[in-house]
Amino acid sequence: MKSALHFSVQLQAVSVRCLHCGQFVIGHGDFCCQGCAAVYSFIHDHGLNHYYDLRKCEITPQSPADVLPNNNFYAYCDDPNFISAYSSDGLSMKFYIEGIQCLSCLWLLEKLPEYCADAVFARVDAGSSTLLVKRSVDGSFSAVANTLARLGYTPRPLSLTDNGESFRMNEDRKHLVRLGIAAVSASNIMFLAIANYAGAADEFHYLFSWLSAALALPTLTYCAFPIYSRVGKDLKQKKISLDTPIALALIMGFALSVFQLTRGKETYFDSLTTLVFLLLVSRYILKKAQNRNLGLTSRANLAFNATVELINPSALESKFISSLSLKVGDVFMAQGNDTLAVDGIIRSGHIDVDRSILTGESEIARLSPGEIIEAGFKVLNGSAEILVTATGASTRLSQTLAQAELVFNKNNSLTDLTDKVGVWFTYITLAVAFTLLGIFIIQGDSFEGLQRALTLIIVSCPCVFGMAIPLASSLAMKNASQNGALFRDSSAIDMLYKASSVFFDKTGTLTKGTMQVIRTIPEVIQPRLLAATYALEKQSTHPVGVALRNHICQLSPLLPEWNFVAKDIPGGGRQLRNDKDLFEIKPMFQDACLIERNRVQGHYGLYVNGELSVTFELEDQVQTDIATVVSKLSQLGLNSGIISGDMKEPTLSCARIAEIPEKNVYYRALPIDKMKILESNHPAIMVGDGANDAAALNAASVGIAVRGAMNVSLKSASIYLVNSNLKLIPWLIELSKNTRNTVLITLSFSTLFNIAAATTAILGHMNPLIAALLMPLSSFTVLCITIFRNQQMSTP
């Protein structure tokens, strides 16, 4: 948690930090945005200023959404259908909170009942970034969510089934109980065994042996139960798993020991309980390491909850419900700022939608009646009545994601290989053990045969094969997340080192993405032209458009609204036609770009009927140290390139600053081109914006998202950089290489170890207790090697 807070910020000569989030303020004032100002005043008004004293982090990475949600935004939380799916008792609900950082957030969130009358209890779990809230009997969840939003957090309710959190917690507790009981019996039996080995008199030998049997019983039944049940399931499907020899050894050993017990001879309860205990320990460690990342996968799958207005023809009046409760055939009203959760057809009205999550095109589409909308579309403007055609898992988005998951599971070739090797190893071990037993039975020494077979099965158990890869990749993912890179799943770890090139998107990735108008010619612009520029860029999401719009809003906040619709010019820019004139905003190619230290400057012109009327000079700073990142990447043997939808000149000048060779620079690339370029350079890494470059990120063998909301980005990209810190990329590649080497080392070690130990056991130089100690020892060695090598990884 701690390391995600560390930011390196380039100090600027004249700079004011935002009073709330600590980011540098662009322009004037104490705050960087409206959202921060609102949050600051909320915190101030409720006497919660202590929050700012507690805060250790310089900057809160998540600055609140610029537009605070309206009062209705979280109304879906009060829909009875929603509550039954998201709350076990109707009173408590768990929220995933993006951006729980340090003590200050903990303090602020747990104080919730003091300033939100609807909540009576709030508890943070920092490990999983969740907040458990209990509402008062007459309180509402929507009010709680609204308060959280006003504090600058983005509350996302966690459903009971979706993330399986409570199920996992239950499993974890059971595992720990089993572990404890196994520890008790193994350690006590060990003491009794010491007495017996030391030569306890007959009377005591007998007593101690029976006592050991009694102590071993819960371990061999209750604690080892998961092993038996898994093997049983596999046997039903006529499969053999890595656990089969263990289950066999436990049953065989137990039978043999009971037989020996009745004859008053040496028993194997000590070996068997130690085996179970050590197995449970190594599995617990593995599970703990993996659980952290399971959480992330579920975070990426957070549903698009939204409030929608249901206007079924049968119903007399409309009502607000959760988008989850929509059924096929319902009609609802889609409005600005909604992310749609269902597929449907527009019945009436027009909406402007951002389809980037599905298509990767940042272009805004205007949809009319009869056209199809899909889950994942974001409504920007307008409102429309929509007839629902598919919900939940049958939406196209869900199906696409399900397919992507299938591909991911197939991708991990190394895991497949070790699984196969492990199963073969099991077959060979079992075959050798039974042959050995057969030979000794023929020779008439069936006891020796049983003992050797048991030893062999215990010592050569190939559990390590199932453990090495998940362990190494989950430790690497944990390491990465502490440094600000979140992985969607482990397949990316396996893919990163294979990549031969890295492609960056330009705007917002290589550059800071905040364009600013620094000069206009002429300095004073006619109101008519201002209004035209505003109308042209009103719906633009391109950084240039946003910069122009902001600039004009600052100059004169009150402008006559124009209702003429602007559209994109195929070669770049936008145009608009009013009653008499044609207005265009285009990049000016002749002098398009100048490089000045780390700045990319662009000149854009407003043309009226083809005649240049106003020149806007914009600049966007290139991220610092890009050249270092590129040179580090080339040291690692990777080519760097740029794929940008932008014009030639700004892209090239950016490439010059970043020291990226011109042959790897692709400009004016449409999303489809980006995908083609990535395919022809396979395997390649794509670094870009989570929402706008979704298609390219998905097409690359590894997609790294540097901006955009985390849960949306992680749908298209497999890695999300929390702090947009590009310096992490070379480090991530090194991490991936290191992880792969770790896996190779541990696998070869355990193979050699198993062969050596198995040979000793076959020759009869080992007894079952030593085998039970040695087998987990190899798992522990693997664990130690993996942890050690992961810690050796330098921090970025």
Place this chain on the structure above:
Amino acid sequence: MSIVYWLLPISLVFVAIFTIAFVKAVLSGQFDDLDTPATRALLDDSFQNENKEKMKWQP
């Protein structure tokens, strides 16, 4: 050596007590979240006292 017959039952009682205590601790959720309590301890006492009543509520 007859002392063994005394010691064994006593030690088994101890074993039982500790095992039951451990199992109870696990099942009551003491080991579920190992991160937050460590951080929460750093908050000043006034915060702790104010919230003591509310903290008692278990999900």
